[in-house]
Amino acid sequence: MAMHVSSIACFSVFSCNTRVHRIRAVASEDFAALKTADENKVKLGGSDLKVTRLGIGAWSWGDTTYWNNFEWDDKKMKAAKAAFDISIDRGITFFDTAEVYGSRQFSMGAINSETLLGRFIKERKLKDPEVEVAVATKFAALPWRFGRQSVLSALKDSLCRLGLSSVELYQLHWPGIWGNEGYIDGLGDAVEQGLVKAVGVSNYSEKRLRDAYERLKKRGIPLASNQVNYSLIYRAPEENGIKATCDELGITLIAYSPIAQGVLTGKYTPENPPDGPRGRIYTPEFLTKLQPLINRIREIGENYSKTSTQVVLNWLIAQENVVPIPGAKNAEQAEEFTGALGWSLSSEEITELRSLASEIKPVIGFPVEKL
Numbered sequence: 001m002a003m004h005v006s007s008i009a010c011f012s013v014f015s016c017n018t019r020v021h022r023i024r025a026v027a028s029e030d031f032a033a034l035k036t037a038d039e040n041k042v043k044l045g046g047s048d049l050k051v052t053r054l055g056i057g058a059w060s061w062g063d064t065t066y067w068n069n070f071e072w073d074d075k076k077m078k079a080a081k082a083a084f085d086i087s088i089d090r091g092i093t094f095f096d097t098a099e100v101y102g103s104r105q106f107s108m109g110a111i112n113s114e115t116l117l118g119r120f121i122k123e124r125k126l127k128d129p130e131v132e133v134a135v136a137t138k139f140a141a142l143p144w145r146f147g148r149q150s151v152l153s154a155l156k157d158s159l160c161r162l163g164l165s166s167v168e169l170y171q172l173h174w175p176g177i178w179g180n181e182g183y184i185d186g187l188g189d190a191v192e193q194g195l196v197k198a199v200g201v202s203n204y205s206e207k208r209l210r211d212a213y214e215r216l217k218k219r220g221i222p223l224a225s226n227q228v229n230y231s232l233i234y235r236a237p238e239e240n241g242i243k244a245t246c247d248e249l250g251i252t253l254i255a256y257s258p259i260a261q262g263v264l265t266g267k268y269t270p271e272n273p274p275d276g277p278r279g280r281i282y283t284p285e286f287l288t289k290l291q292p293l294i295n296r297i298r299e300i301g302e303n304y305s306k307t308s309t310q311v312v313l314n315w316l317i318a319q320e321n322v323v324p325i326p327g328a329k330n331a332e333q334a335e336e337f338t339g340a341l342g343w344s345l346s347s348e349e350i351t352e353l354r355s356l357a358s359e360i361k362p363v364i365g366f367p368v369e370k371l
């Protein structure tokens with residue numbers, strides 16, 4: 001059955017006055033610092049929006065093009081829902097999705113990530129009406145989409161799939177090939193129409209970031225975030241001016257692929273590389289060169305009774321003004337992320353890890369960030 005809802009059908013659902021859900025943070029043993037919802041949160045750039053210090057990425061939910069061995073089934077859906085629920089239980093309430101994640105139609109079992117996230121929120125809300133979830137989604141700057149109206153129209157379709165009347169953060173997923181002024185104006189319109197609380201960009205270069213910031217500033221709207229690939233082994237934002245510009249302008253850097261698509265957890269080795277598309281990026285040769293860093297991450301973690309995953313996420317948070325959004329496929333993965341919070345690596349360890357990582361040639365990133 002086709003799941004994609006037309007704009008008109010979408011709009012009728014969108015205008016059905018659903019409201020944004022709210023949740024109380026729950027303190028966990030592992031994350032004792034999270035006592036109240038507010039202590040757990042940071043402001044996103046110059047906006048009024050507060051999100052948890054770490055979010056959960058939902059790219060893999062419903063996806064059959066890159067993740068999940070090209071198959072989606074009920075078992076995977078239950079695991080994704082469990083990842084969502086445990087995150088909420090542990091006080092992580094910020095979720096990142098996109099209109100292009102998963103499939104817009106039920107094809108080969110695939111389903112749209114926004115649709116799934118919307119369902120999880122709705123089901124949770126039945127049990128806990130006060131639940132509060134901060135949703136970030138993204139506009140795909142496809143070549144045939146022009147101008148500010150295309151942003152509003154895509155946003156309304158996203159809200160429809162999510163079953164929400166507004167989202168906390170709306171981001172331009174990548175820069176447009178014909179220019180970005182219209183898209184930026186569309187973001188501003190979305191704020192003014194109350195459809196989003198804050199706006200951001202993704203994969204934007206320093207120049208594009210500055211232009212977007214200035215254009216929104218003229219309307220009194222802060223550019224809240226730039227979502228870019230950033231991890232211990234992909235430190236391009238430190239080298240291409242993105243991190244420094246975010247810090248200078250008060251824009252939060254949202255770090256995607258923060259655990260290098262699972263590779264920094266230490267579970268993949270030259271003998272056991274990831275399969276599927278990741279296997280072409282993280283080859284046995286690359287993983288061989290990575291081993292000294294992986295070993296040191298593990299050793300450091302042992303001193304704190306932390307896992308490698310928690311160490312590399314903590315390293316990113318230590319860079320300040322960074323909110324990592326690791327992707328979780330199941331409850332165990334999501335639960336492990338919460339242990340990245342509430343403690344700190346020493347400055348010597350932070351420097352040592354950067355220095356060890358700089359001996360590894362980074363993999364190729366998303367080419368649009370260099371546009």
Ligand SMILES: NC(=O)c1ccc[n+]([C@@H]2O[C@H](COP(=O)([O-])OP(=O)(O)OC[C@H]3O[C@@H](n4cnc5c(N)ncnc54)[C@H](OP(=O)(O)O)[C@@H]3O)[C@@H](O)[C@H]2O)c1
Pocket residue numbers: 056057058059060096097173202203227228255256257258259260261262263265267309325326327328329332333334336337366
């Ligand atoms: N704006 C953009 O252009 C862009 C691009 C990419 C991603 N993103 C966003 O960033 C989010 C995260 O990035 P990502 O999904 O590319 O990579 P990631 O967060 O670095 O890695 C996620 C993958 O690592 C593995 N994993 C997760 N937790 C683990 C744990 N505790 N132990 C062992 N393995 C674990 C899982 O895959 P396996 O279990 O299969 O190993 C999972 O799918 C996405 O979901 C999306 O929201 C945005």
